[in-house]
Amino acid sequence: MDNLEQIDKEYVLHTYSRDYTEFEHGENAKIYDKQGFCYIDFTAGIGVNSLGHNNKNLVESISNQAKMLHLSNLFAIPQQAKLAKRLVELSKDKMRVFFSNSGLEANECSIKIARLYGESTNRFDIITLKNSFHGRSIATLKACGQDKMHKHFAPFPSGFLYANDISDAINIASNKKNVIAIMLELIQGEGGVKAMPKDEIKNLESWCKKNDVLLIVDEVQSGIYRSGDFLTSQIYGIKPDIISLAKGLGGGVPIGATMTSKIDIFKVGDHGSTFGGNLLSCAAALCVLETLESYKNSGNLDNNIKYFDEKLEQICKDNQNIFIHTSGLGFMQGIKVKNDELLALIIKKAKQNGVLVLKSGNATLRLLPPLTITKDEIDKGFQSLQNALNEINAEI
Ligand SMILES: Cc1ncc(COP(=O)(O)O)c(C=O)c1O
Structure with missing residues (x-):
């Protein structure tokens, strides 16, 4: 849409601090912007898209019910x-x-x-x-x-x-x-x-x-x-x-x-x-x-939670100058960050490096991926997050 930001700001009440990236489509935990750039979605629309994006079963159920x-x-x-x-x-x-x-x-x-x-x-x-x-x-x-x-x-x-x-x-x-x-x-x-x-x-x-x-x-x-x-x-x-x-x-x-x-x-x-x-x-x-x-x-949910958890612990351990400890359960996870300024920088840099992450209170980085996220998507997401942290480390 032309001038999305302008129209949004003109006509929608300003209750959100908005990012104006135009996301066009998604596939499970991958989400693509208008330029075709792919992000790993560790937000799932703040815990909503439990089956990720464009899940075939869900699309079919909704389409069948449209009558x-x-x-x-x-x-x-x-x-x-x-x-x-x-x-x-x-x-x-x-x-x-x-x-x-x-x-x-x-x-x-x-x-x-x-x-x-x-x-x-x-x-x-x-x-x-x-x-x-x-x-x-x-x-x-x-x-x-x-x-x-x-x-x-x-x-x-x-x-x-x-x-x-x-x-x-x-x-x-x-x-x-x-x-x-x-x-x-x-x-x-x-x-x-x-x-x-x-x-x-x-x-x-x-x-x-x-x-x-x-x-x-x-x-x-x-x-x-x-x-x-x-x-x-x-x-x-x-x-x-x-x-x-x-x-x-x-x-x-x-x-x-x-x-x-x-x-x-x-x-x-x-x-x-x-x-x-x-x-x-x-x-x-x-x-x-x-x-x-x-x-x-099938055991897939538990397996992938375990895999995600291992990656989370590892990234926390590898970045002790930024992270303090992990918190949460399953696919509702957090990492306590040293302070709010660092947290804001991580969210910004993570996105630039291809992974969407969330903020929670008490200077906590919040991760709520789709429950159907694959191991490959988990790998890509954590790699992008590590790349963002490397950039931050080079700056501070
Ligand atoms: C624990 C909890 N309760 C209630 C709500 C409110 O839900 P909604 O925004 O759908 O009204 C939220 C939303 O973030 C929540 O996390």
């Missing part, structure tokens, strides 16, 4: 029912699902379930963790445990409390009568790709069960095989009362899902969504789940 895109939730939607059944089966828990269109909506639904559950005992406070990220609607913004998110847009809904860590969350919940839920990410995506300690999470789960406080796990970024299993909750060995999903579920088609073991919580009219769970998004999500399930069962 009927949307009905409305006033009618039964076969793909929606099938997807809910599959999600519940994969969760290995007795749950039901509400479908929406995004992560924040999945979390809004989680919050509504918790508030409804607490109504009869007059409990409504929800505790979230420092540095957490749960979305950008007024309620989910308030749920984020980051002061900078609450600078504008007041008044916010009340009923959110912030804990420094898991034991602090238990302390607050023990001392306050009104707490109905503790909501957290098992791996904080925006907050530095920080994985929560497993023993503390297990302890939190049993504390919550004993005290009838709901455990809400926001798996918007970490769910749908991103950390190596269907849910990160399964890796942690816990069964949350409520789980929110989005990002990777539709492989690029917008869909959010909230799963809960409080299966009878909603009555007709308590919640709804025009687009949520329509034929197109559910057909895409069914294809994503089917493809990833067989990828996991």
Whole structure:
């Protein structure tokens, strides 16, 4: 498009700090710009393109569904029912699902379930963790445990409390009568790709069960095989009362899902969504789940995660003047960088050298490749990243 940057700046509200490269097409973890330059995509559209770009199964499922895109939730939607059944089966828990269109909506639904559950005992406070990220609607913004998110847009809904860590969350919940839920990410995506300690999470789960406080796990970024299993909750060995999903579920088609073991919580009219769970998004999500399930069962996902992990550890070890340590799980990985200026330089140079990488909080480089990335693509991506680091080393 001629003058893309100019038109974008003229007509689109300026909420993003944008790169104006014109990407034209992609193939799995490779993405090509208008000039034909190839980049390895270690971002997957911030954890969305779980099957990479131009996945044949997904293209076919979406194309086949194009004949009927949307009905409305006033009618039964076969793909929606099938997807809910599959999600519940994969969760290995007795749950039901509400479908929406995004992560924040999945979390809004989680919050509504918790508030409804607490109504009869007059409990409504929800505790979230420092540095957490749960979305950008007024309620989910308030749920984020980051002061900078609450600078504008007041008044916010009340009923959110912030804990420094898991034991602090238990302390607050023990001392306050009104707490109905503790909501957290098992791996904080925006907050530095920080994985929560497993023993503390297990302890939190049993504390919550004993005290009838709901455990809400926001798996918007970490769910749908991103950390190596269907849910990160399964890796942690816990069964949350409520789980929110989005990002990777539709492989690029917008869909959010909230799963809960409080299966009878909603009555007709308590919640709804025009687009949520329509034929197109559910057909895409069914294809994503089917493809990833067989990828996991074949051993390919685990093998490639292991391969990626080895490369990640190596690059961290080889560049100790820039990197401090790795963090994360599976294909949701981070490397803590010495400072924010270096991080910005790495992202810029990495792109110039042919690999797209992301920023996370706490001076962390974030890597979220497509889950179907091949060993060859992993090699190319890390080689490009090393080339970028060599250039930086020559400058500093
Ligand atoms: C953990 C988590 N929760 C919620 C969200 C919000 O999702 P969305 O942008 O789809 O509303 C995000 C997005 O980055 C996320 O990482």
